[in-house]
Amino acid sequence: MSTKTKKLIFKVTLTLAVIFVLIWCIFPFYWAVVSSLKPNIELFDPNPTLIPKNPTFSNYVKVFAERPFHVNIWNSIVVSGITTLTTLIFGSFAGYAIARLQMKGKAFVMALILSVSMFPQISILGSLFVILRKLGMINTYQGLILPYVAITLPLTTWILQNFFRDLPKEIEEAAAIDGCSRLRTLFQIVFPMSAPGLVATGLLTFITAWNEFLFAFTFMQKPEYYTVPVAIAMFAGRTQYEQPWGQLMAAAVIVTAPLVVLVLVFQNRIISGLSAGAVKG
Amino acid sequence: MKAKTKETVVAWGMVLPALLVISVIAFFPLFKTFYDSFFEFGLRPDIEKKFVGLKNYIDLFHDERFLATLKTTVIFTVVSVALETVFGLLIAVIVNQPFKFRGTVRAAMLIPWAIPTAISSQMWKWMFNDQGGIMTKFLEKLNIIEPGFPILGSPNTALWAIIAVDVWKTTPFMALLILAGLQLIPEELYEAARIDGANLLQRFTKITLPMLSSTIAVALIFRTLDALRVFDVVFIMTRGSVGTETLAVYNRVLLMDRAFTGAWFGYGSALSVIIFLLISIFAIIYIKSLKLKLD
Numbered sequence: 001m002s003t004k005t006k007k008l009i010f011k012v013t014l015t016l017a018v019i020f021v022l023i024w025c026i027f028p029f030y031w032a033v034v035s036s037l038k039p040n041i042e043l044f045d046p047n048p049t050l051i052p053k054n055p056t057f058s059n060y061v062k063v064f065a066e067r068p069f070h071v072n073i074w075n076s077i078v079v080s081g082i083t084t085l086t087t088l089i090f091g092s093f094a095g096y097a098i099a100r101l102q103m104k105g106k107a108f109v110m111a112l113i114l115s116v117s118m119f120p121q122i123s124i125l126g127s128l129f130v131i132l133r134k135l136g137m138i139n140t141y142q143g144l145i146l147p148y149v150a151i152t153l154p155l156t157t158w159i160l161q162n163f164f165r166d167l168p169k170e171i172e173e174a175a176a177i178d179g180c181s182r183l184r185t186l187f188q189i190v191f192p193m194s195a196p197g198l199v200a201t202g203l204l205t206f207i208t209a210w211n212e213f214l215f216a217f218t219f220m221q222k223p224e225y226y227t228v229p230v231a232i233a234m235f236a237g238r239t240q241y242e243q244p245w246g247q248l249m250a251a252a253v254i255v256t257a258p259l260v261v262l263v264l265v266f267q268n269r270i271i272s273g274l275s276a277g278a279v280k281g
Numbered sequence: 282m283k284a285k286t287k288e289t290v291v292a293w294g295m296v297l298p299a300l301l302v303i304s305v306i307a308f309f310p311l312f313k314t315f316y317d318s319f320f321e322f323g324l325r326p327d328i329e330k331k332f333v334g335l336k337n338y339i340d341l342f343h344d345e346r347f348l349a350t351l352k353t354t355v356i357f358t359v360v361s362v363a364l365e366t367v368f369g370l371l372i373a374v375i376v377n378q379p380f381k382f383r384g385t386v387r388a389a390m391l392i393p394w395a396i397p398t399a400i401s402s403q404m405w406k407w408m409f410n411d412q413g414g415i416m417t418k419f420l421e422k423l424n425i426i427e428p429g430f431p432i433l434g435s436p437n438t439a440l441w442a443i444i445a446v447d448v449w450k451t452t453p454f455m456a457l458l459i460l461a462g463l464q465l466i467p468e469e470l471y472e473a474a475r476i477d478g479a480n481l482l483q484r485f486t487k488i489t490l491p492m493l494s495s496t497i498a499v500a501l502i503f504r505t506l507d508a509l510r511v512f513d514v515v516f517i518m519t520r521g522s523v524g525t526e527t528l529a530v531y532n533r534v535l536l537m538d539r540a541f542t543g544a545w546f547g548y549g550s551a552l553s554v555i556i557f558l559l560i561s562i563f564a565i566i567y568i569k570s571l572k573l574k575l576d
Contacts, residue, residue, distance in 0.1 A: 014375065014380060015380070018380060018386060021375060021386060021453075022389055024449065024453070025389045025392050025393055025453055028404045028408065028449065029392060029404070031407075032404045035407065043413050044412050044413040045413070048415055048418060089298075090299045090302065091299065093298065094299040094300075096295060097291075097295035097296050098296065101288050101289070101291065101292035101295070102288045103288075103289055103293065109300070112303070113299060113300070115564075116303045116307045116308075118560065118561070119311065119557070120510040120557060120560050122512060122528075122529040122532050122553060122556055123311060123553040123554070123556050124306075124311050124314060125532075125533065125536060125553070126317075126536035126537070126540070126546060127310035127313040127314045127550070128306065128310045130313075146302065146305075146306055149302050150302050150305075150306035153299055153303060157299060182288070182291050183291070210397065211399070213397070213398065213399045213512070213517075214512050214529075218533070218537060228397070229399035229400060229513075230399070232397075233399045233402075233403065235403070248403055248407070249407065252400045252404055255397075256397075256400055259395045260392055260395065260396075263388065263391045263392060263395045264388045267387065267388040270391060
């Protein structure tokens with residue numbers, strides 16, 4: 001075989017493999033979009049088509065008209081938003097102290113915080129439910145935000161302290177000589193310089209909170225408090241036997257599309273943040 | 282006050298909020314779960330709390346439902362993590378080649394990971410639907426299943442469908458982690474091997490695999506930790522029916538359903554402790570393999 005044919009075979013194989021990877025990643029989402037645009041009769045067509053024959057937006061209208069889906073979206077935005085802000089503040093404080101300040105037992109504090117990321121959520125689910133019930137926090141935003149802050153803090157603190165460590169020390173030292181206090185240095189110099197790190201960790205936190213199911217499903221027990229994943233998991237039709245798949249897919253697309261856009265826009269930052277969390281030693 | 286002491290005070294003040302949250306939300310409940318696992322009681326106020334020592338643990342190992350869920354969890358973990366590692370490695374090698382739109386493809390690989398599991402589980406549940414599901418239709422066309430066969434309703438197929446969804450979701454993510462490791466391998470190594478006449482397969486087994494071993498090991502344990510506590514995908518696709526119930530799904534039934542009708546909360550707590558210990562073993566291996574530097 002000549003090198004030319006060898007190269008051609010390699011190229012064809014590579015192209016096919018890449019197309020396969022693309023279909024793998026995108027098809028389920030694509031199929032949800034297609035199904036959401038199909039009228040109900042078309043959904044159960046014995047020969048389903050890859051493009052809707054008579055596309056309709058009626059499923060999208062029904063998602064908001066027939067159920068409180070906009071309330072669920074609002075719940076998710078509030079819970080994930082406040083979680084992200086709180087985690088970023090607590091995490092950057094802790095991360096900065098560990099990265100820069102004089103403090104005995106630093107390694108122990110970091111280990112303690114990191115160890116929480118290993119906790120299986122199910123192992124604290126029952127006790128946490130009992131505690132939150134005693135505090136009257138079942139079916140409240142704060143009853144979900146607090147646990148989310150706890151589960152997102154370890155990764156946030158870890159990534160941020162790595163990030164702070166890599167910042168040039170000289171600027172902070174100069175600020176200290178000029179009589180700038182530690183806290184002021186943090187807010188006026190360190191945070192602005194860390195914007196990329198804060199955005200990346202903030203995104204990861206937001207996505208984690210937005211996607212969480214087990215806690216939300218257990219601590220939010222009324223449909224008007226459901227977050228998006230719970231509302232979608234508990235999606236029901238008028239009768240027990242009739243699942244409105246078209247509507248369900250429309251709901252899925254509505255809340256997934258912004259995430260897909262977010263991921264496409266911030267892909268580099270997310271990837272570097274993730275690999276910092278999972279593989280950086 | 283000396284500057285150093287003052288700085289220490291500031292430092293502790295700064296870690297305090299984080300420590301407070303994880304103490305109240307993670308460590309205290311964990312401690313309480315351990316404590317509760319030695320009692321027999323439920324969440325209804327009329328059930329008296331009774332100390333029973335290790336009875337809950339002993340009973341668990343005679344509980345056939347527990348043993349079945351343990352088996353299911355192990356099968357799920359071993360099969361899905363193995364497939365994810367192999368496919369992840371393969372995909373990482375593919376997208377590490379130079380081709381047009383490489384950036385776009387890599388971004389697309391984040392999509393399965395970014396879609397909430399609760400939502401992608403429903404997407405797949407629809408694709409596996411016995412009436413209009415596209416996967417069901419596809420497998421019918423390939424003559425693998427009878428027309429209208431309920432994939433998610435049959436003990437022989439439901440667990441495999443769930444594993445397929447997990448593999449779909451996690452493989453691209455695994456591939457991206459491995460890809461990060463791949464890009465750290467110096468190109469000169471391949472150059473030298475090529476000059477020495479090593480073929481593609483030899484370069485892969487003699488350079489790529491050994492250089493990647495630590496990345497793969499870390500990703501593998503990381504995934505194992507996740508797979509052992511799997512809940513969302515199983516709960517949403519089958520509610521744990523037809524032999525798909527995993528440890529976490531059974532644990533939630535005990536703590537949140539049965540505990541309101543009978544004295545099952547202590548028993549459920551014992552199962553929570555067992556899951557915690559099981560995962561701790563892998564967590565310790567994980568931490569050891571990372572060789573983290575904390576200070």
